[in-house]
Amino acid sequence: MAKPKIASDWMAGCAGCHMSLLDIDERILQIAELVDIRATPITDLKEPDESGVDVGILEGGINNTANEEVAHKMRKRCKILVALGDCAVFGGVPAMRNFFKLDEVLKRAYIETESTDEEGKIPDDPELAKMTKVRAVHEVVPVDVFVPGCPPDPDVIFYVLSELAQGRIPELKDEKLHWH
Amino acid sequence: MVTLTIDGRTVEVPEGTTVLRAAEKAGIKIPTLCDHPHLQPFGGCRVCVVEVEGLRTLQPSCTLPVSQNMVVRTNTPKVLAARKFVLTLIFSDRNHFCPYCQVSGGDCELQNTALDMGMTHWDYQPAWKPYPVDASHPNLVIDHNRCILCRRCVRACGELVGNYTLGIEERGANSMLIADTGVPFGESTCISCGTCSQVCPTGAIIDRRSAYQGLEKKTESTRTVCVQCSVGCGVEVLTRDNRMVRILGDWDATVNGGVICKLGRFDPLDDTRERVKTPMVRKDGKLQPASWDEALEVIAKTLKAHQGKGIAALVSPRLPAEAMTAFKSLFKEGLHAEMVTSMNGSGMASRLAAEAGVHENTLDVLHCADCVVTVGLDLYSDHQVLGFFIKRRLNTSTALVVMDSRENRFAEYARIALKPAAGKEAFALQALAAAIREGHNGTSGKFGELASKAGLSEAEIAKVADLIRKSGTTVFVYGEGLDENGAKALLEVVQQAGDNTKLVSAKGAANSLFAGQLGLSNSFNPKGCPTVFVALGDDEPSNALIQQLEGTEFLAVAASHVSRLTAMADVVLPVEMWAEQEGTYINLEGRVQKAHAALRPTEWVRSSTEAIMALGKLLDVPVSTDWQKAFQNHPSPVTLIGEPA
Secondary structure, rough: OOEEEEEEEEOOOHHHHHHHHOOOHHHHHHHHHEEEEOOOOOOOOOOOOOOOEEEEEEEOEEEHHHHHHHHHHHHEEEEEEEEOHHHHHHOOOOHHHHHOOHHHHHHHHHHHHHOOOOOOOOOOOOOOEEEEEEEEEOOOOOOOEEOOOOOOOOOHHHHHHHHHOOOOOOOOHHHHHOOO | EEEEEEOOEEEOOOOOOHHHHHHOOOOOOOOHHHHOOOOOOOOOOOOOOEEEEEOOOOOOOOEEEOOOOOOOOOOHHHHHHHHOOOOOOOOOOOOOOOHHHOOOOOOOOOHHHHOOOOOOOOOOOOOOOOOOOOOOOEEEEHHHOOOOOOOHHHHHHHHHOOOOOOEEEEEEEHEEEEOOOOEOOOHOOOOOOOOHHHOOOOOOEEEEEOOOOOHHHHHHEEEEEEHHHOOOEEEEEEEOOEEEEEEEEOOOOOOOOOOOOOOHHHHHOOOOEOOOOEEEEEOOOEEEOOOHHHHHHHHHHHHHHHOOOEEEEEOOOOHHHHHHHHHHHHHHOOOOOOEEEOOOOOOOHHHHHHOOOOOOOOOOHHHHOOOOEEOOOOOOOOHHHHHHHHHHOOOOOOEEEEEEOOOOOHHHHHHEOOOOOOOOOHHHHHHHHHHHOOOOOOOOOOOHHHHHHHHOOOHHHHHHHHHHHHHHOOOOOOEEOOOOHHHHHHHHHHHHHHOOOOEEEOOOOHHHHHHHHOOOOOOOOOOOEEEEEEEEEEEOOOOHHHHHHOOOOEEEEEEEOHHHHHHHHEEEEEOOOOHHHOOEEEEEOOOEEEOOOOOOOOOEOHHHHHHHHHHHHHOOOOOOOOOOHHHOOOOOOOOOOOOOO
């Protein structure tokens, strides 16, 4: 049997979940033996294979049209979609901005910050992605496996990956399950 | 007894028990958020639903009483699905941002319940409607985003503290926790006892001082006694890396049953006084760090030289019984000092008891009183937990009478408030005694005359007498605001009124009762004594004391904190503060309680008892810490309870 293919990507997050993934340290070699790691933000290949992968992992919430595209593409190209970390699962820290109107948020970020000079301007290039409310991944595309945590513990990530690598759906409970 | 089956296990419980408690007894855990063992069942959160054979719908186990042969199932797929759905709705109602909540990761009952249920995510996201955060209160913060409307705080505020500050306005999804009629929390009638924060299952009510200082589950907990007053509440001191993080009321403590006041919960954490870190000896007019040996040597030498020429010694009634016993044995029996006493006020209760043979009751009587009369005691600011016991009964038929010649904020809660002229309380009480005896038959009796001597009207006294006559049990609670004549008059009222009248007295400081029993209640007058030793502990010296001791030839102070008194001293010994010391405390009802050290003092600090014993050794005076023996020397107004073997 061919090794299962895994791809990952990040959206509105802090990359901390991928850092936690790297925190599994030398165990990454065991994972690499079991799976074919395809596209990730921290390797050369950036997009999941058009021909599809077995497992897609998404870190971060969805806060603009570009993230929506990433999520849809990953969902379309993977069999099992994993939401990794509190932002992907709940919206997380970026979702704090949902309490404000988008133009207020942009004004604060590009014009009113203490370090912005008088030239402050909200970017309006039509090429730019359009901002949206921050959503958890499952609000946009169906998710198969939820791995909460801010970030999830490396041991939990290792468990999830090794289960998926061996064709099982990981079950998070007891000491493996925590949010925050 | 009722027999029922829960998850196949047979349980026998008394009639009236709830299914939740019956399950607990059987060792079956049913999750719940609104239930609290010290509050009345409420049935608000619906997390504790169970399946009951023969009943069409799921039932909240916290409010469902058991019945004979009931068959309950607590973990069927139907129950689990409902429970998960309820949690999902609770999470979607407000904004539960776990990553930046101080209770996330172990202290949040909501999060813990969800994790126990294996919830990896929320099916429904919140509506992202921002809720206010009320940070107007000096001690507490209410974050409505995290509130699950379980009403534990509301119930604790009413049922346990009797304050009824917190409430809920509106209905359904518009329900909001409010203080009073919706005023900012900091401007409300809140008395800052913090019980609401202790029962809050989420991070909705947090206390400013300890918030974000680490999870409760990662702290060490020490059960000890609060030494802020003579009630002697049981407290749990949470520490982390030898630092006090939080103080909680001990739910298992007989005295207070979990409630404590602001003085016990928040004030010790706000103590910013500087510590005395090493022994100090005055050299060339300046206090200089010294070794214990050197400092003790200087004190011993002076005491020896001045023996018979005037030694005065003063002890704080906040110190453990062992320290006070050692103090008395050194200065009174050993050195025959001219003046040996405590900062205890009059020690009236013990003395009067000795004279009149009157016995005081335990605090239990407050929990079943029909009428409570406080005399010379403001339970709003003093011995507050006694006030809680009374206030929580005021919504029943219990009546409160407050008699005080001073301004008394507790009078707000009273059915009848009497304000006799200052120093005339004795007349008011004599009038009351006469009115109870004579009855009020429309004709002015002897008590009218006495009432007017007290500056009160006859009708006022008659109303109180009437209330007492009609009450099953009346409890008189008196304090230091009553002078000796007043106290004697009160004892007469109590003796005359018979078995249905009970007496409780507030004794002042944590070990004031014991100080009285030791006979350390004379007022302090060091005049003519060139040598003064003060065992201050962590007490704050009064201005009067500082004035009295100005110009003392030789002053030695054993204190935990730097003060104007230590600045005046010739020798300062660094001793433990309350959270560092072990020892015995006897509260106002005679309950013997052990204080345990929650914190380790720094290297140079010793206990007050050790300091006194070391001094005794140097002076070749045998020093005893046998407080039991000392206690028996005087007739006591109370019987010792729970005396450790």
